[in-house]
Amino acid sequence: MRADSGELERAGGSEPPPAREERRLIREAQRGSAAALAALYSAHWRRAHRAAYLVLHDAAAAEDVAQDAFLAAVDALDRFDRRRPFGPWLHRIVVNRAIDWSRRESLRRRVVDEAGELEQRGGDGAPAGADLGTDLMAALAELPVEQRAIVVLRHLLEYTPGEIARMLEMPRGTVNSRLRRALDQLGSALEGER
Amino acid sequence: MNEQRLRELLGAVEVPDAAAAERRGRAVVEAAFAERLASGAPRRSGPARLPRLAVAVALATLVAALLLSPAGAAVRDWVGEVFDGGGETGLREIPGGGRLLVQSEGGPWVVGPDGSRRLLGGYEETTWSPHGLFLAVVSGRTLTAVEPNGTPRWSLSAPGRVFGPRWSPSGLEIAYRSGSSLRVTGADARGDHRIASRVAAVSPAWSPLSAPQLAYLGADGRLRIAASASGEVLAAAPALPALESIEWSASAAGYGLLLEVGAAALQVRQTVVGKLAGTTVLGPPRRLDLPGATELRDAALSPDGRTVAALVLVEGPRGARSVVRLIDSRDGSFRRLYSLAGDGLTELAWSPDGSRLLVADPRRDQWLFLRRGPYEGRSFDGIAAAFSPGRAPAGFPTVEGWCCRAPGG
Numbered sequence: 001m002r003a004d005s006g007e008l009e010r011a012g013g014s015e016p017p018p019a020r021e022e023r024r025l026i027r028e029a030q031r032g033s034a035a036a037l038a039a040l041y042s043a044h045w046r047r048a049h050r051a052a053y054l055v056l057h058d059a060a061a062a063e064d065v066a067q068d069a070f071l072a073a074v075d076a077l078d079r080f081d082r083r084r085p086f087g088p089w090l091h092r093i094v095v096n097r098a099i100d101w102s103r104r105e106s107l108r109r110r111v112v113d114e115a116g117e118l119e120q121r122g123g124d125g126a127p128a129g130a131d132l133g134t135d136l137m138a139a140l141a142e143l144p145v146e147q148r149a150i151v152v153l154r155h156l157l158e159y160t161p162g163e164i165a166r167m168l169e170m171p172r173g174t175v176n177s178r179l180r181r182a183l184d185q186l187g188s189a190l191e192g193e194r
Numbered sequence: 195m196n197e198q199r200l201r202e203l204l205g206a207v208e209v210p211d212a213a214a215a216e217r218r219g220r221a222v223v224e225a226a227f228a229e230r231l232a233s234g235a236p237r238r239s240g241p242a243r244l245p246r247l248a249v250a251v252a253l254a255t256l257v258a259a260l261l262l263s264p265a266g267a268a269v270r271d272w273v274g275e276v277f278d279g280g281g282e283t284g285l286r287e288i289p290g291g292g293r294l295l296v297q298s299e300g301g302p303w304v305v306g307p308d309g310s311r312r313l314l315g316g317y318e319e320t321t322w323s324p325h326g327l328f329l330a331v332v333s334g335r336t337l338t339a340v341e342p343n344g345t346p347r348w349s350l351s352a353p354g355r356v357f358g359p360r361w362s363p364s365g366l367e368i369a370y371r372s373g374s375s376l377r378v379t380g381a382d383a384r385g386d387h388r389i390a391s392r393v394a395a396v397s398p399a400w401s402p403l404s405a406p407q408l409a410y411l412g413a414d415g416r417l418r419i420a421a422s423a424s425g426e427v428l429a430a431a432p433a434l435p436a437l438e439s440i441e442w443s444a445s446a447a448g449y450g451l452l453l454e455v456g457a458a459a460l461q462v463r464q465t466v467v468g469k470l471a472g473t474t475v476l477g478p479p480r481r482l483d484l485p486g487a488t489e490l491r492d493a494a495l496s497p498d499g500r501t502v503a504a505l506v507l508v509e510g511p512r513g514a515r516s517v518v519r520l521i522d523s524r525d526g527s528f529r530r531l532y533s534l535a536g537d538g539l540t541e542l543a544w545s546p547d548g549s550r551l552l553v554a555d556p557r558r559d560q561w562l563f564l565r566r567g568p569y570e571g572r573s574f575d576g577i578a579a580a581f582s583p584g585r586a587p588a589g590f591p592t593v594e595g596w597c598c599r600a601p602g603g
Contacts, residue, residue: 029227037227038220045216050209059210060519060528061485067219067533068510074226075512105485136203155197156204186200 139189298581358397402444429476443499451499556590
């Protein structure tokens with residue numbers, strides 16, 4: 001699907017549109033405009049998908065999570081307060097679903113491992129199918145999933161600790177301390193990058 | 195490492211298959227949006243409520259935008275059926291060619307490449323011979339070989355009720371279960387003999403390699419490889435719990451790949467014909483993960499043994515979704531080939547050349563033919579009625595096999 005006007009084309013790509021333009025797109029989508037929804041999708045998919053991938057380290061699962069988040073957005077479109085930005089709303093869904101997915105998967109693998117039915121795979125805490133092709137991915141995989149999510153929210157999606165705290169429903173101090181620990185661990189793992 | 199550098203690294207990580215994932219997600223989201231509009235979901239109105247005509251125009255615009263865009267060009271057929279549930283009316287051809295063997299309430303049907311159909315008779319089960327020249331059909335305790343036009347060639351009476359016939363790749367033998375035993379007969383009805391006395395209710399699978407061997411599930415839950423002539427067990431191992439089916443394909447590397455399909459899990463093993471004639475080595479099992487899946491509906495091994503197609507249910511924000519995944523049998527990585535809201539999809543089957551998948555959608559009364567590579571496919575509806583001529587369909591037919599492109603091929 002391509003947006004059907006030059007104006008909407010400018011909103012495409014991986015960067016969110018300006019706030020005013022985004023409010024217009026949401027308003028149009030709420031009224032049934034497929035082109036507006038297409039523009040919102042184009043503007044937000046890549047960051048949402050990347051965020052899910054960085055939390056999950058599993059391309060297929062990240063695709064599922066990002067897709068489900070957009071489906072949730074479509075479902076809740078009528079209830080969405082268009083004075084608020086779309087991105088944080090979507091990212092909150094993406095990251096929380098990614099955390100839930102990772103926890104479920106981790107639990108499932110533990111159960112299966114205990115039953116002695118699964119070959120050992122991947123690194124500690126990294127979901128099956130992980131692509132640990134880069135040092136950063138390998139270092140991220142060593143972090144607990146909540147810390148990965150906080151790093152992604154802070155340093156990929158650029159939310160403040162206060163915003164992250166609201167998204168993940170945890171105290172701001174906890175966000176700060178987990179972020180500090182995560183950065184220390186990443187720094188150690190990527191020593192050459194110091 | 196400073197925070198700016200971390201930001202750069204996070205932004206530079208390559209997400210595998212990102213462009214295709216974006217296209218797939220786009221099609222699914224668009225379809226959901228169109229479904230929502232079509233279902234009359236409340237829309238927040240502007241200064242004036244949009245009339246129905248505007249909704250129709252919006253849908254038409256969406257469809258047009260889809261079909262005209264480069265991505266849309268690749269998915270036009272696929273998106274069409276997702277949009278309105280309507281496929282092409284009547285099965286007029288089999289995309290990709292070949293012939294289907296379809297089991298309906300009234301018996302098995304052979305479907306030609308042009309969609310023509312022939313009912314073979316009131317048989318309960320059926321299977322193709324390796325080149326599609328004959329079929330083995332079952333009625334009670336009788337196993338019969340018939341030509342594709344329904345002409346019987348021979349019949350034999352088994353000691354007990356016959357189930358799950360499977361014709362060997364050489365064309366020389368047919369294996370079947372009779373009561374609780376596993377038996378093999380020559381393809382000319384001679385030399386019928388018992389291979390094993392206590393087997394589970396799972397159809398056997400023939401070795402795709404040169405050796406005349408069978409894989410079957412014993413009543414004790416062990417997977418066994420046996421010589422078809424003597425019944426001698428050549429290899430055995432604990433099977434996947436709750437095993438429902440076994441498939442065995444040859445790989446390009448010269449070994450076999452055995453797929454075990456359980457109620458909720460998939461497992462593969464390599465099989466190698468040993469240097470000593472008549473021996474086979476059964477490799478260690480390797481589980482294929484189904485992350486996020488709440489139910490495994492069906493699975494099938496591609497003819498080249500490289501890919502397992504799995505039909506799973508995934509719980510999403512709008513309820514269950516039926517998802518077809520293609521899983522690499524070597525490393526377990528997978529990608530989503532198709533996804534549809536609801537739990538309506540029930541089974542899948544590979545085309546003979548492995549380029550397409552047939553997916554059954556009884557709820558929409560459709561068969562979907564999905565291409566394995568490009569993101570596209572076609573759908574045909576009116577399937578139940580096509581296999582229940584002259585009466586109300588009693589159920590949705592099941593696909594028993596998709597055979598070679600032409601008789602003798």
